[in-house]
Amino acid sequence: MKEQRILGALYGQALGDALGMPSELWPRARVKAHFGWIDRFLPGPAENTAACYFGRAEFTDDTSMALCLADALIECDGNIVPDVIGRHILKWAQGFDAFNKNVLGPTSKIALNAIRDGKPVRELENNGVTNGAAMRVSPLGCMLPTGDLDAFIDAVALASSPTHKSDLAVAGAVVIAWAVSRAVDGAGWQEIVDALPAVARHAQEKRITTFSASLALRIELAIKTVREANGVESACEQLYQLVGAGTSTLESVACAVALVDLAGTDPNRCAILCANLGGDTDTIGAMATAICGALHGIAGINPEFKQELDAVNQLDFQRYAAALLHFRQQREAVC
Template sequence: MKYERILGALYGQAVGDAMGMPSELWPRARVKAHFGWIDRFLPGPAENSAACYFKRAEFTDDTSMALCLADALLECDGQIDPDVIGRHILAWAERFDAFNKNVLGPTSKIALRAIRDGQPVRELENNGVTNGAAMRVSPLGCMLPTADLERFIDDITLASSPTHKSDLAIAGAVVVAWAISRAIDGERWESIVEALPAIARHAQEKRVTTFSASLAARLELALKTVREANGVESASEQLYQLVGAGTSTIESVPCAIAMVELAQTDPNRCAVLCANLGGDTDTIGAMATAICGALHGVDAIDPALKAELDGVNNLDFTRYASALREYRQQREAL
């Protein structure tokens, strides 16, 4: 069953990303005015400077970087090597001409330029607070067991370091990865979500590097907002206005966790709700729907969406899922 949940997390990441791609980085009002309601894969509109490069059902840099991370793990037989991760992400960025397109976040762009110039990852500052580490972390959630929280945080910190080393960015990645990992163990969402604020607080306070607001407090606000709202539309509007749906970790990660709750953990519903939210729709969709996919397994993904995703992107997620399951089993046996 863990294999099906790992595959569900990977497909969830891609479905949420591709569903949210056409509306990414647009204000909520503009999403409503342009699309009405997004409930299927759509091409990126020509007038969306971030989405215009992508065809219907194509995923964005979020899932591309997650697969770079997975490729680096496969190359190193399940070991985390920041320089190898950085090399894979840089190779993708150069293939996609990402430095000349509006797809890379500011933190990743600065870090990848430094890596391209030959700087080792350990020498980079990378103290940005954007969500690039959290958006690509799903393969680590699939691979890493949670029994040793300190080691879990250290592993996420190491894997995030090619682009993000700040306390907030790491804490956001820990929250998403930990939720996925617990889901793969078969834990129920109710117990996972109850523990997340404490996990976030511990990760953020482990090595303080910024003056960021508390991720734990923002998670609690996001969940309270959704639980007390009068219906889905009201909940989405209040999340957008109160918590925020921007590219910062402090907004997008709490928003993603709240969207899992709002969708009642249904991956297909979650992808749709995230796509219509406004803001960083593809990233919030990728993180939230990856968690939903891990909770319910790949069979919960709409077969039509999965088939379209497979056909357009020509990728074999089963190869990644098999390897990540094997690496997880090795770590669990230690």
């Protein structure tokens, strides 16, 4: 059963990413005017400078980097080695010509340039607050048990460090990874979401490096916003206007958590809501739908969506799921 949930998390990541790709980084009003309503895979519009490189059902850097993380974990037999993670991400970026395309976030671009110049990860500052660590973290959530929160936070921080070391970026990655991991264990959404603010607070305050506002409070605001809204459209509009749907971890992670709640944890509905939100749609979709996928397992993913993702991207998620489950079981046996 855990393997099915891990598979659901990986497919959820890819689904939310690919469905949200065409509208990424566009204002909500422009998304509505251009697309009307997105409920299927679409190619990136030529006029979208972030999405124009991608065809129908192709995922973006979010899932590509998540697979880089998974590949690095597999190469190191389940151990988290920052320089190996950085090497895998850099290899993808060079292969995709990402440095010359509008796909890398500012924090990741600076870090990867330094890695390319031979600087070891431990010497990088990487104090940016964007969401590059949280967007790729779902495979780590699949692998890490949650029994020891401090150890969990340290592991996520280590895996995030090639590009992001700030308190906020790490806390955002911890929130997504922890939600995925608890879902893989079979915990229900209400139990998970009730605990997330405390998890976020502990992670953000463990090693303070910024003057950021509280991710815990932003998550609480986001959940309150969708639960008190008058319908789905009103909830999405208020999330966009009040919580924010930008590339900051503070906005996008809180927004992703709230969209899991708004979608009733249905991964297909969640991916569609994220795609139509406006802002960082692909990243919010990747994070939120990974959680939904972990909650429902691969059976919760629309078979037509899955089939198209497989056909276009030539996915072998079964191999990743088996490896991540094996590493998780090894860690659980030690705990």
